Amino acid sequence: MSVADTYFDEWIAERYERLWPELFAPDLIDPAGSEVGEEFVEDGGGPAHGHR
Numbered sequence: 001m002s003v004a005d006t007y008f009d010e011w012i013a014e015r016y017e018r019l020w021p022e023l024f025a026p027d028l029i030d031p032a033g034s035e036v037g038e039e040f041v042e043d044g045g046g047p048a049h050g051h052r
Helices: 010-019 026-042
Strands: none
Touching: none
8 A cells, every 4th residue: 555545645634633532532642652651761761872
């Protein structure tokens, strides 16, 4: 599938938060953000600490 086949055009990009507000619900975002943050810290903090 090419980018043109995805139908994620400018109209969708401008409106997807209003069309699918559940994707931005704190109960969905907060746990994912916490997990990513914990992994970042456990791995030494990213590129400045020798990661690529």
